[in-house]
Amino acid sequence: MAQISVIVPVYKVEAYLHRCIDSILGQSFSDFELILVDDGSPDGCGAICDGYAARDSRVRVLHQENRGVSAARNNGVGIAAGEYVTFIDSDDWIAPEYLEILYANAVRHRAEVSVCDTKWVEAYPAASAEFPNNSRGFDRREAIREYGLKSFNKFVLVAGKLIHRKILRRHPFPEDRRVSEDMSVVYRWYFAADRVADSDAALYYYYQHPQSITHAPFDRHKLQCLKAREEMLDFLKQEGFEDVYGVFLHQYLQQAAWQYEQFRDVLCDAQTASQIREKLRSRIRRDRRKYDITPKQDAYALNVCWPRIMKHYWRADKLRQLLREEGLRKTAARIRNRSKQ
Numbered sequence: 001m002a003q004i005s006v007i008v009p010v011y012k013v014e015a016y017l018h019r020c021i022d023s024i025l026g027q028s029f030s031d032f033e034l035i036l037v038d039d040g041s042p043d044g045c046g047a048i049c050d051g052y053a054a055r056d057s058r059v060r061v062l063h064q065e066n067r068g069v070s071a072a073r074n075n076g077v078g079i080a081a082g083e084y085v086t087f088i089d090s091d092d093w094i095a096p097e098y099l100e101i102l103y104a105n106a107v108r109h110r111a112e113v114s115v116c117d118t119k120w121v122e123a124y125p126a127a128s129a130e131f132p133n134n135s136r137g138f139d140r141r142e143a144i145r146e147y148g149l150k151s152f153n154k155f156v157l158v159a160g161k162l163i164h165r166k167i168l169r170r171h172p173f174p175e176d177r178r179v180s181e182d183m184s185v186v187y188r189w190y191f192a193a194d195r196v197a198d199s200d201a202a203l204y205y206y207y208q209h210p211q212s213i214t215h216a217p218f219d220r221h222k223l224q225c226l227k228a229r230e231e232m233l234d235f236l237k238q239e240g241f242e243d244v245y246g247v248f249l250h251q252y253l254q255q256a257a258w259q260y261e262q263f264r265d266v267l268c269d270a271q272t273a274s275q276i277r278e279k280l281r282s283r284i285r286r287d288r289r290k291y292d293i294t295p296k297q298d299a300y301a302l303n304v305c306w307p308r309i310m311k312h313y314w315r316a317d318k319l320r321q322l323l324r325e326e327g328l329r330k331t332a333a334r335i336r337n338r339s340k341q
Contacts, residue, residue, distance in 0.1 A: 002058075004032040004099055004162070005082030008090050009072035010049060011039040016091040016207070017048050019124060023093035025056060029100035034059045035076045040066030045090075070173035070181045077168045084114075086162045091207050093124070098203040101133050102162040109137030111197035112164040113189055115147075115154055119202040133201040141241075143196035144187060148236070148244030158182035160204035167192045178221045180228040187232060191239070218262045220269075226256055226276070233283075246291045249283070253293070253301035256280050260304050281305045 006024055024034055036049040053059040062075060073087055106114040138146055147155035171188045173181045190196055229252045236245040256276055264273035280301055284293055295302055295313055303310045
């Protein structure tokens with residue numbers, strides 16, 4: 001039985017699949033299995049996967065009807081033999097020491113989740129991984145605070161993580177979401193772990209290309225990102241992570257305000273836009289004093305929720321600035337001259 005199961009969902013990635021698989025099969029750590037989940041890909045990806053399986057006994061292929069990346073990952077976990085599991089996106093690749101370092105850190109710190117840095121790249125090949133590997137161990141609450149306050153990628157991305165299989169079976173990916181599925185579960189993995197191991201080595205190469213979901217045009221599925229953030233905020237408040245809640249609250253306010261405008265102006269969906277605005281207003285009313293929601297820091301969201309009030313606020317703010325800079329007499333004269341024009 002392999003120590004690690006590497007799961008790769010595969011869909012319409014002919015141009016990138018070879019380099020992804022080759023980076024996995026070229027690992028310095030050898031005690032692993034590679035599960036390629038062909039998610040009903042209409043191109044030649046299925047045949048490529050079968051070809052690797054015929055040449056290397058470590059490779060297993062699961063063919064399924066197209067059900068999305070979450071279902072592909074969950075089905076891979078369902079047949080995984082490894083004690084630990086890691087997920088690699090089929091257009092990304094990993095450093096040769098990826099599995100070795102993540103597993104060694106998990107053993108060293110007796111951790112159920114082991115994490116490394118990711119390197120966002122726009123071209124292949126990329127520069128070599130950043131070393132040395134400085135590892136630390138956290139308990140579950142320390143890990144959530146460490147990543148929630150300091151590293152958005154480590155807190156929400158599935159990339160660069162080795163997870164004990166039992167945690168994944170308790171907290172599977174939500175199969176009803178096309179986007180932000182990792183944001184829906186990664187923080188729950190941390191909370192389900194007794195210990196988390198951390199490495200500052202950048203061992204996972206996260207490839208950015210124009211056809212990726214990240215660069216896709218705005219559509220209704222992006223609403224799932226707001227839902228994931230709302231669930232995360234509710235979890236953080238319920239479990240007493242007030243400081244981390246404050247960080248993600250301000251990010252949520254900005255994201256929600258932007259989505260409000262996209263639904264209103266791009267999709268011309270006034271009803272959904274109105275629902276987003278009401279959620280924004282409710283959260284701002286509830287949290288504005290405790291978490292310092294102010295026009296200076298959260299102007300975008302406040303302008304969406306109460307545009308008339310904010311218009312008067314900015315006029316008063318400009319008047320205060322003039323009074324500080326020019327004094328009462330010059331400011332009064334400026335106002336009189338402007339009223340005569």
